[in-house]
Amino acid sequence: MIPIAVAVIAVGAPVVWGTVQVQQFAMSSQLNVFILYMGSPLVLVIPFLAAWAGNARLHAELGHRHVANLRSRLSVVAFLRARLVSSFLLPCVIFGASVLVIYAIAFLIWPLLGDPFIDPSINLLSSGQDVADYEQSLTAFTQLMAFGSPVFGAVSALWFGFAAGIYGAFAAAALVLLQNRMLAMLLPLGMYMIQTIAAAILVGPYAGLLYSLAPFGLQQAPIPTTAAPTVLLALGVAAVWVWIFRHPRDLLSLR
Numbered sequence: 001m002i003p004i005a006v007a008v009i010a011v012g013a014p015v016v017w018g019t020v021q022v023q024q025f026a027m028s029s030q031l032n033v034f035i036l037y038m039g040s041p042l043v044l045v046i047p048f049l050a051a052w053a054g055n056a057r058l059h060a061e062l063g064h065r066h067v068a069n070l071r072s073r074l075s076v077v078a079f080l081r082a083r084l085v086s087s088f089l090l091p092c093v094i095f096g097a098s099v100l101v102i103y104a105i106a107f108l109i110w111p112l113l114g115d116p117f118i119d120p121s122i123n124l125l126s127s128g129q130d131v132a133d134y135e136q137s138l139t140a141f142t143q144l145m146a147f148g149s150p151v152f153g154a155v156s157a158l159w160f161g162f163a164a165g166i167y168g169a170f171a172a173a174a175l176v177l178l179q180n181r182m183l184a185m186l187l188p189l190g191m192y193m194i195q196t197i198a199a200a201i202l203v204g205p206y207a208g209l210l211y212s213l214a215p216f217g218l219q220q221a222p223i224p225t226t227a228a229p230t231v232l233l234a235l236g237v238a239a240v241w242v243w244i245f246r247h248p249r250d251l252l253s254l255r
Contacts, residue, residue, distance in 0.1 A: 002056035003090050006049050010098040014040040015105070028123045030115065030149070031135045031142060034106035035216045038099070038156075043214040047167040047188035050091035054168030058083045058175055059185065076248045080176065084241060087172035088165040096161025103153035140215035140226035159227070163213045166234045167192070173240045176251050199229070209233065 018037030027033060042049075052059075110116075125131050135145045141159070144152040167188045174184035196208035205211045206221050212229040215221070244251065 003053045003094065006053040006091075007094045007097075009049060010042070010094050011101050013042045014038065014098065014102055017041065018102070018105070022117055025117060026119050026122050027117055028120045028125055029118060029131050029135055030106050030110050031138060031145065031152075033110055033118070034102060034153075035139065037102045037105060038214060039216045043210065044193075045189065046095065046164055046213065047170070047192045048186065050095065050164040050167040051171030051185045051188050053094050054087035054090045054165070055083075055171050055175060055185070058087065058172055059181055062175060062181060077245055080244060080248060083172055084169060087168040091168035092161040092165035094161075095164035096157045099157040099160045100153065103149075103157065107149045107153065137220055139218060140221050141223060142220065143223065160213070162234075163230050166230065166237055169241065170233070170237045173237060173244060176244060177240075179252055195229075 014037050017040035018033070022033065022036055025032075025036065027036070110118075120126070120131050123134060125134055132145070135142055137143075141156060142152065144155055170188045170191075171185055174187045175181060178184045178187075192209050196205075196210040199205070199207035199209075205218055206215075206225055207229055209229050211218055212226055215226050
């Protein structure tokens with residue numbers, strides 16, 4: 001039930017937010033509509049939602065001491081491997097699909113409605129080429145609009161899903177490493193917020209996890225620069241899971 005609830009929130013919150021906010025703006029293109037919907041407050045809590053989407057079952061199993069009844073090392077490792085896969089895939093699918101819904105609204109449904117609230121002239125865009133150049137220089141990942149909006153939408157969905165999956169896997173690792181299950185579920189969100197604030201102060205917003213996930217509102221940066229914080233987090237989470245698989249009997253939460 002929890003993954004279903006998260007899916008409803010992941011799709012519903014941006015749709016409601018964008019539908020309300022879009023009435024207050026004049027925009028230059030359908031890409032602006034996409035960015036407006038993607039910029040909902042949901043991005044502030046995605047690590048927390050991803051943690052629950054991917055790990056509600058593991059959270060319950062650890063509470064009921066299910067893993068402690070697994071006798072052999074092989075069965076423990078197989079259990080952990082299965083939970084790692086689900087902790088990554090469930091948030092990945094849910095949040096990737098939510099981006100595809102927003103893409104469909106902005107690039108498929110919006111033109112059918114007559115492109116309401118879109119006026120390229122507000123940014124002195126007088127031709128289709130002007131609009132294309134504007135879109136390709138707008139923010140991170142919009143460089144991909146040069147290959148067409150379907151490519152941009154697909155990559156955006158894959159990236160958003162991948163990042164959500166990493167936070168799910170992060171929470172799963174925290175659950176098996178820490179005995180305090182609620183702290184473990186909150187840890188990805190806590191690190192996400194603290195790292196984003198610290199990065200903004202010490203380096204710049206591009207170095208923050210929040211803007212790596214959803215870089216809307218910033219000037220365009222190279223895609224590798226934007227992706228780097230999340231990729232580094234993914235490498236760290238992968239390293240932790242390698243240690244977990246090598247030392248399953250050292251985990252207090254599994255005893």
